Amino acid sequence: MNSTDNSVLKCSCYVTGVKVHSGRELAVKSPYDGRVVGLLELAGQADVQKAIAQALAGGKKLTRYERFTILEKTRQLLMERQESFANMISAESGLAIREARYETGRAHDVLLFAAMESLKDDGQIFSGDISPQGKARKIFTLREPLSLVVCITPFNHPLNQVIHKLAPAIAVGTPVILKPSEKTPLTAILLTELLYEAGLPHYMLSTLLGPTAEVAEPLVNDPRVEAVSFTGSVAVGKKIAATAGYKKLILELGGNDPIIIMEDADLDLAAYLAAEGSYRNSGQRCTAVKRILVHEKIKSAFVEKLVTKTKEYISGDPSDPLTKVGTVIDEASAIYLEKVLNKAVGQGARILWGGHRQGALMAPTVIIDVSRNADLVVHESFGPLAPVLGFADIEDAISLSNSTAYGLSAAVVTKNMEYAIRFIKDLKVGSVNINEVPGYRIESSPFGGIKDSGLGVKEGVIEAMKGFSYIKTFSLPW
Numbered sequence: 001m002n003s004t005d006n007s008v009l010k011c012s013c014y015v016t017g018v019k020v021h022s023g024r025e026l027a028v029k030s031p032y033d034g035r036v037v038g039l040l041e042l043a044g045q046a047d048v049q050k051a052i053a054q055a056l057a058g059g060k061k062l063t064r065y066e067r068f069t070i071l072e073k074t075r076q077l078l079m080e081r082q083e084s085f086a087n088m089i090s091a092e093s094g095l096a097i098r099e100a101r102y103e104t105g106r107a108h109d110v111l112l113f114a115a116m117e118s119l120k121d122d123g124q125i126f127s128g129d130i131s132p133q134g135k136a137r138k139i140f141t142l143r144e145p146l147s148l149v150v151c152i153t154p155f156n157h158p159l160n161q162v163i164h165k166l167a168p169a170i171a172v173g174t175p176v177i178l179k180p181s182e183k184t185p186l187t188a189i190l191l192t193e194l195l196y197e198a199g200l201p202h203y204m205l206s207t208l209l210g211p212t213a214e215v216a217e218p219l220v221n222d223p224r225v226e227a228v229s230f231t232g233s234v235a236v237g238k239k240i241a242a243t244a245g246y247k248k249l250i251l252e253l254g255g256n257d258p259i260i261i262m263e264d265a266d267l268d269l270a271a272y273l274a275a276e277g278s279y280r281n282s283g284q285r286c287t288a289v290k291r292i293l294v295h296e297k298i299k300s301a302f303v304e305k306l307v308t309k310t311k312e313y314i315s316g317d318p319s320d321p322l323t324k325v326g327t328v329i330d331e332a333s334a335i336y337l338e339k340v341l342n343k344a345v346g347q348g349a350r351i352l353w354g355g356h357r358q359g360a361l362m363a364p365t366v367i368i369d370v371s372r373n374a375d376l377v378v379h380e381s382f383g384p385l386a387p388v389l390g391f392a393d394i395e396d397a398i399s400l401s402n403s404t405a406y407g408l409s410a411a412v413v414t415k416n417m418e419y420a421i422r423f424i425k426d427l428k429v430g431s432v433n434i435n436e437v438p439g440y441r442i443e444s445s446p447f448g449g450i451k452d453s454g455l456g457v458k459e460g461v462i463e464a465m466k467g468f469s470y471i472k473t474f475s476l477p478w
Contacts, residue, residue: 012041013041013047016050022043022044031094038186040209042209047215056175074111095326096326097320106443113443118171128478140476141473146227150179151177151230152240154233155184170200174468175204178192184329228250231253234405250459250464253449253453254286256380257291257409258291259410270305273437282325287409292386292387292389293397333382354384362383364386365385408429411440445462448463
């Protein structure tokens with residue numbers, strides 16, 4: 001599908017490979033121009049019950065090689081249809097087409113790494129005769145798939161957030177019921193169809209979307225579901241934690257990630273990383289730069305370079321290859337960003353570049369003299385805003401970085417190894433990147449936060465595979 005034409009995708013939710021026919025449709029509209037991108041036939045509570053029952057009934061257990069083959073075939077099909085997927089991502093989310101193409105590349109990596117991991121033997125062996133109380137036995141471990149997991153994904157990465165949950169589950173052989181965001185469900189449906197085409201047994205995946213009380217809540221609360229993997233807002237994540245009952249929870253929530261620029265930093269590198277971290281994906285990433293913390297000694301010189309760099313980030317039509325920053329997810333979100341920006345200005349902040357809104361388009365914005373208690377920086381501002389705050393020394397930088405309720409990731413720009421080690425030790429976050437953006441990782445490395453960013457349970461292909469399985473231990477005479 002081309003994001004520049006007027007074609008409308010008509011599709012349906014899936015219960016283990018069978019399309020839902022409810023008569024209730026959701027119109028998915030472009031955040032940029034309001035046109036209808038697709039019509040999705042919604043599911044209901046009966047579909048939820050059917051999906052759970054059929055997933056638990058199961059089918060042929062897949063060998064490691066069969067799981068590898070499905071993931072590898074999906075990867076190949078995705079690359080063959082890369083442009084179609086990118087166009088759909090851009091059309092339904094408003095993300096710039098360059099970002100959508102980048103996202104398909106990341107999804108390729110997830111599938112590649114999950115396929116590789118599916119072939120690995122993950123067991124351990126322990127000798128039983130290593131203590132006076134021991135015996136001549138060997139203790140072995142292996143991983144078994146959970147019976148059923150529910151995966152709930154957000155709007156900001158319509159493909160990669162979904163594949164980050166589905167691919168590890170397939171790699172360990174765990175059936176999934178997927179509930180994608182109602183704002184960007186079409187890419188998830190196309191991916192579901194791609195997985196079926198690649199040979200995934202239908203009992204392994206259902207993709208459902210419908211009213212919260214009919215779909216999401218019953219899925220989360222059902223005792224037959226052994227795990228819930230959720231990526232999204234803090235409020236919803238905490239509600240899931242309070243209501244899900246006795247099951248495994250994997251919660252990847254919000255972020256308020258700083259980039260900390262020390263007085264010895266390479267300012268060209270710092271300005272580039274701050275801009276990339278603030279504006280990529282329209283600033284809609286949990287790991288996006290939400291606060292730019294700069295040593296007072298170099299703040300003026302840095303800000304000048306940041307403004308110059310920001311001018312390169314053209315905002316506009318997401319389908320235009322020259323556009324670097326598309327829309328945020330909807331006009332209401334852009335209005336919220338405008339509101340917190342104006343409130344910060346009322347508290348004494350100054351906008352040096354950007355600051356204007358048109359519909360769901362929010363211009364990349366540099367704002368300085370931001371109060372440390374401004375909503376703009378205390379809470380997560382999910383958009384292309386670059387608020388700059390000064391600090392006096394490393395103690396002040398650490399205190400300021402740790403001052404919010406979040407603890408996902410952080411970046412530090414410095415040439416000083418002592419600074420780097422101190423930040424790695426003392427920042428209360430799940431990951432620290434030196435001379436890189438906060439969100440840097442590969443798709444198989446551990447990822448996740450603490451405090452209001454998550455429970456410390458990591459994702460990434462390898463960790464997600466652990467989350468979707470359990471360890472079985474057995475012993476034999478030896």
